[in-house]
Amino acid sequence: MNIATTVDTSAAEGQxxxxxxxxxxxxxxxxxxxxxxxxxxxxxxxxxxxRREWERKKYDAGWAGIDFPVEYGGRGGTPLQRAIYxxxxxxxxxxETANPQIPIIGPSLLLFGEEWQKKRFIxxxxxxxxxxxxxxxxxxxxxxxxxxxxxxxxxxxxxxxNGQKIWTSFAPICDWMFLLARTTSTGKKHQGLTLFLIDMKxxxxxxxFIKHMTGRLDFAEVFLDDVKVPAENVLGGVDQGWKVINGLxxxxxxxxxxxxxxxxxHLELLVRFAKQAKRNGRPAAEDPVLRQKLGQVCVDMELLxxxxxxxMAAIANGAGQDQDAPLTKYSYGETHQDMGExxxxxxxxxxxxxxxxxxxxxxxxxxxxELQFIFMxxxxxxxxxxxAQIQRNIIGERVLGLxxx
Amino acid sequence: MTAANxxxxxxxxxxxxxxxxxxxxxxxxxxxAEDANGAGHPAQVWRAAADMGWLGTLIPxxxxxxxxxxxxxxxxxxxxxxxxxxxxxxxxMLAAEAIRLGGTxxxxxxxxxxxxxxxxxxxxxxxxxxxxxxxxxxxxxxxxACGAVAYASLAQILVVPVRNGAATNLxxxxxxxxxxxxxxxxxxxxxxxxxxxxxxxxxxxxxxxxPDAWWRFIRHGxxxxxxxxxxxxxxxxxxxxxxxxxxxxxxxxxxxNQGVKHPLAEVYVAxxxxxxxxxxxxxxxxxxxxxxxxxxxxxxxxxxxxxRDATAAMIQFxxxxxxxxxxxxxxxxxxxxxxxxxxxxxxxxxxxVADHWLKETA
Numbered sequence: 001m002n003i004a005t006t007v008d009t010s011a012a013e014g015q016x017x018x019x020x021x022x023x024x025x026x027x028x029x030x031x032x033x034x035x036x037x038x039x040x041x042x043x044x045x046x047x048x049x050x051r052r053e054w055e056r057k058k059y060d061a062g063w064a065g066i067d068f069p070v071e072y073g074g075r076g077g078t079p080l081q082r083a084i085y086x087x088x089x090x091x092x093x094x095x096e097t098a099n100p101q102i103p104i105i106g107p108s109l110l111l112f113g114e115e116w117q118k119k120r121f122i123x124x125x126x127x128x129x130x131x132x133x134x135x136x137x138x139x140x141x142x143x144x145x146x147x148x149x150x151x152x153x154x155x156x157x158x159x160x161x162n163g164q165k166i167w168t169s170f171a172p173i174c175d176w177m178f179l180l181a182r183t184t185s186t187g188k189k190h191q192g193l194t195l196f197l198i199d200m201k202x203x204x205x206x207x208x209f210i211k212h213m214t215g216r217l218d219f220a221e222v223f224l225d226d227v228k229v230p231a232e233n234v235l236g237g238v239d240q241g242w243k244v245i246n247g248l249x250x251x252x253x254x255x256x257x258x259x260x261x262x263x264x265x266h267l268e269l270l271v272r273f274a275k276q277a278k279r280n281g282r283p284a285a286e287d288p289v290l291r292q293k294l295g296q297v298c299v300d301m302e303l304l305x306x307x308x309x310x311x312m313a314a315i316a317n318g319a320g321q322d323q324d325a326p327l328t329k330y331s332y333g334e335t336h337q338d339m340g341e342x343x344x345x346x347x348x349x350x351x352x353x354x355x356x357x358x359x360x361x362x363x364x365x366x367x368x369x370e371l372q373f374i375f376m377x378x379x380x381x382x383x384x385x386x387x388a389q390i391q392r393n394i395i396g397e398r399v400l401g402l403x404x405x
Numbered sequence: 406m407t408a409a410n411x412x413x414x415x416x417x418x419x420x421x422x423x424x425x426x427x428x429x430x431x432x433x434x435x436x437x438a439e440d441a442n443g444a445g446h447p448a449q450v451w452r453a454a455a456d457m458g459w460l461g462t463l464i465p466x467x468x469x470x471x472x473x474x475x476x477x478x479x480x481x482x483x484x485x486x487x488x489x490x491x492x493x494x495x496x497x498m499l500a501a502e503a504i505r506l507g508g509t510x511x512x513x514x515x516x517x518x519x520x521x522x523x524x525x526x527x528x529x530x531x532x533x534x535x536x537x538x539x540x541x542x543x544x545x546x547x548x549x550a551c552g553a554v555a556y557a558s559l560a561q562i563l564v565v566p567v568r569n570g571a572a573t574n575l576x577x578x579x580x581x582x583x584x585x586x587x588x589x590x591x592x593x594x595x596x597x598x599x600x601x602x603x604x605x606x607x608x609x610x611x612x613x614x615x616p617d618a619w620w621r622f623i624r625h626g627x628x629x630x631x632x633x634x635x636x637x638x639x640x641x642x643x644x645x646x647x648x649x650x651x652x653x654x655x656x657x658x659x660x661x662n663q664g665v666k667h668p669l670a671e672v673y674v675a676x677x678x679x680x681x682x683x684x685x686x687x688x689x690x691x692x693x694x695x696x697x698x699x700x701x702x703x704x705x706x707x708x709x710x711x712x713r714d715a716t717a718a719m720i721q722f723x724x725x726x727x728x729x730x731x732x733x734x735x736x737x738x739x740x741x742x743x744x745x746x747x748x749x750x751x752x753x754x755x756x757x758v759a760d761h762w763l764k765e766t767a
Contacts, residue, residue, distance in 0.1 A: 271762050291759040294759045295706075295754075295756055296706075299702075299707060300678075302699070306682060327673075330670075389663070391670075392667040392671065393667075396667065399673060400646050400669060400670065402646065402666050405657075405662065
């Protein structure tokens, strides 16, 4: 049993793919990128430029769009290979993607796009020649997304869009945005929504960064003032936006496989840190109370691994809808936050220092910085993509059958 | 596990549940709990356990059992746990498992057929995993305090862990034979019976097949106990969900409130993860995987927590009625809390998991 992976590659085909990609990563990730904390001690613009360059190199070597069809610029692989890819990326500490919307907009185009849209958009997306952002949330439409107010009106051969989007990660540096807007105001509120593909250079778009609490640039707000979008840039049909979003559930499940390997690496960093940090003059790893806390996140992580194994088996068997998607999302968020708490417990008073406190052991500075970042970043995980509260509503109502309020 | 036997397993569990519901429902269980001086041994349940093969789930076919896997035993015990079933079936299955893992072919052939057929009740000392000070003297005479032992008064066969230097060996004792005293003790959990056992030079017989069987046995014991806990947890959640759908306050079902809905969603998540962890551990132990001991610890730690949370929620979300004696919530809660400390509490298991990770990570 390999406790680092959730994809069973005992079958030769998967294993060959895994080893080939692993070798490529080993040969192509520069050594200076590898130590813990490398990406966390660099400015945002520098990191994005490096990551963009890396994405192109990876694409040109054939290691992008793993399960996208060859005709649209993908590798033409299987969901299983895609999952292996995600795992190997995380295990190698490969850079985070410069184009984080690939798993959302990519499958949307594939499943709901017109032929010209697939041909036009998928390849530059996969190669990060064009960066994409997601215009869903609004100041007054967060968890209750369907009550969004950004309006799109058909005028001849184009739509005119007015409104405001928020939490639109990386919008100021993105080339395209897929935006959800209201096209019909009568009837049920989720039935009048449409997805648009919008060129960010279109006049009337103003995008501004909003700093994260981690200090990083990521979030943004986008103002749309009489933005003209060609009618052919509708994705999936007018008033069909909600259907498109709901069609992505299975995709999200495959995408989440990589998340285990990503967290698994964080757990390794945490365990390594436990051996370096000292509490009361003794290694933190020897403190029985801290061992209990560490043991608990190890238990939860092992359960997530088993859960991911089962999910992968279901995908391999062609299972469709995933009843446990909210359970998965909820469990990952909670477990990652617990890991962050164990970090601060291990580090004690030095958790917030940019350099390790020499009286608290010989701690690797990059390791400390990365764990610090992870700790803060995890606070977002029970908010983004449906809060932990919304997930519990869904579990309560759809799985347990409890009445709606 | 193949899809075919997964289906069979669901069917077997369903059959067991329905049989138990018809022949020993929660009212009958409460009656057993109220009869504190009774044997805690409903005859119809024991007969069913023998006739339907539950007792012999893990016993090889050549010794009268079904020769099935740990995952099958987990399924059977989950069904029994979901009925909060009183009786010495778990104690007997644990003893049989110790004999299966540690005994020679001759020992198994002599003892297991009677157990599979329900002709004898067997039990095990040392389930709380604290080190017992039982020693073997000359001629295999065992002495020492065994502490609290499940169904000690009823059992004919007793399995005890005996210290042998740094090692622990499993021994058999005739529980009705000389040198064995049993002092019955009442338990807050009325769904079982328990007694203090002391050995004073009791004739013992070592399980000679695998001298290290103790370490395997306590992992198997953890998984089998956790199966009962998982049964408790699942049924507790089902009953509670049914109740909060119907019970109305402020003009609507209480289950519509997020203050009720969210904790129950959390219990569902905990039970789901516990179930996955438990079946994974059962398979890992079956295949004797290198890290199987860790899988068992993960499973027991999670089942402990899930069973506690589910049964506590059962009391909480029934309101005052859930705190009353006639309501079954306390049967679930007390049993879950009792089993939490058998074959390793969460503290014991978390320590083993942490230790494993600290050793495995460079």
